Amino acid sequence: MSLNVFWFLPTHGDSRYLGTTRGARPVNFDYLRQVAVAADTSGYDGVLIPTGRSCEDPWVVASSLIGATKNLKFLVAIRPGLSTPGLAVRTAATFDRLSGGRLMVNVVTGGDQGELEADGLFADHATRYDISSEFLRVWRAALAGEGEEAGFDFEGQHIKVKGAKTLFPPVQKPHPPLYFGGSSEAAHELAAEQVDVYLTWGEPPAAVAEKIADIRARAAKYGRTVRFGIRLHVIVRETNEAAWKAADELISHLDDEVIARAQAAFAKMDSVGQRRMAALHGGRRDKLEVSPNLWAGVGLVRGGAGTALVGDPETVTARIKEYADLGIETFIFSGYPHLEEAYRFSELVFPLLGRKRPGEDGASLTGPFGEVVANGFLPKVSQS
Numbered sequence: 001m002s003l004n005v006f007w008f009l010p011t012h013g014d015s016r017y018l019g020t021t022r023g024a025r026p027v028n029f030d031y032l033r034q035v036a037v038a039a040d041t042s043g044y045d046g047v048l049i050p051t052g053r054s055c056e057d058p059w060v061v062a063s064s065l066i067g068a069t070k071n072l073k074f075l076v077a078i079r080p081g082l083s084t085p086g087l088a089v090r091t092a093a094t095f096d097r098l099s100g101g102r103l104m105v106n107v108v109t110g111g112d113q114g115e116l117e118a119d120g121l122f123a124d125h126a127t128r129y130d131i132s133s134e135f136l137r138v139w140r141a142a143l144a145g146e147g148e149e150a151g152f153d154f155e156g157q158h159i160k161v162k163g164a165k166t167l168f169p170p171v172q173k174p175h176p177p178l179y180f181g182g183s184s185e186a187a188h189e190l191a192a193e194q195v196d197v198y199l200t201w202g203e204p205p206a207a208v209a210e211k212i213a214d215i216r217a218r219a220a221k222y223g224r225t226v227r228f229g230i231r232l233h234v235i236v237r238e239t240n241e242a243a244w245k246a247a248d249e250l251i252s253h254l255d256d257e258v259i260a261r262a263q264a265a266f267a268k269m270d271s272v273g274q275r276r277m278a279a280l281h282g283g284r285r286d287k288l289e290v291s292p293n294l295w296a297g298v299g300l301v302r303g304g305a306g307t308a309l310v311g312d313p314e315t316v317t318a319r320i321k322e323y324a325d326l327g328i329e330t331f332i333f334s335g336y337p338h339l340e341e342a343y344r345f346s347e348l349v350f351p352l353l354g355r356k357r358p359g360e361d362g363a364s365l366t367g368p369f370g371e372v373v374a375n376g377f378l379p380k381v382s383q384s
Contacts (some may be wrong), residue, residue: 111271
């Protein structure tokens, strides 16, 4: 399968157990660099960096890791309504140039009204999507050089610019690719009209198929095609039994009070996607396998993506193929803790996806593909 496979930088914290300080670790520059380098040297195509007040700033983090990585791409958020299009254009163009074309842009409209108001954006759900639509028109046009020397003029209901231009254009033409996720009708319409890749959280395949069909039909009205991606956690072990045990262990120190508080906080959000995530499990521990090998335990306390693929390498690969057969080309995975799981997933699943990790051609005897046996010969190549 020819797929794009990304990992995740845990800029809002990392641990071996959810909802507790037990097994937690500090997330600082050294740790984030370790995760990024692990992803880069293991052969992941890129990393998603989350955004929001619970996270370190994604642009600062991504910029700090350009020199620590060689091929890794960075999926970094822009927040329409929280910054002007002109500022976002210069930031994106600068990063793309300095990184040698390794920028991907994640458009985030936001679903937490309290967080948005704390940041100074007082707009309801529908208005935020109107702002995003106008913002992206300007962003795309300015980066693509529309208007040439005179620049690009635009006057909308929420955004107005005159002579918008990019003096230092990005490496990628006409602009770095736009990724976007949202489950409301307004989100689907925005994706169909303006973005390159639509991202969904990990819902059961039938629900994902419905989303893809709807966005494809909407995009056709604009004479466009949209690519698709999915955001999932993953718990893969050498046996199914070990994988499900690891899933249980991940929430083994999570108490019901913490779950209730988290679910109450999510219920206040106006995000349709968040409501769909919460509905998969209803806050209950006894209804967490919501589709074969799709486990919603992460969503008991984590906002946003709340489901994980659980199983042995063959089972996880089969589930990935189910989504790929629907039209999903990009998979953004994560696992707890993110450093160890980045290695584990690449080691166990990449071979089954037909992906070679850097150095796997045997050119380096000191690489991560086996220690020399008895100081004299190489270990046999695994056929799994």
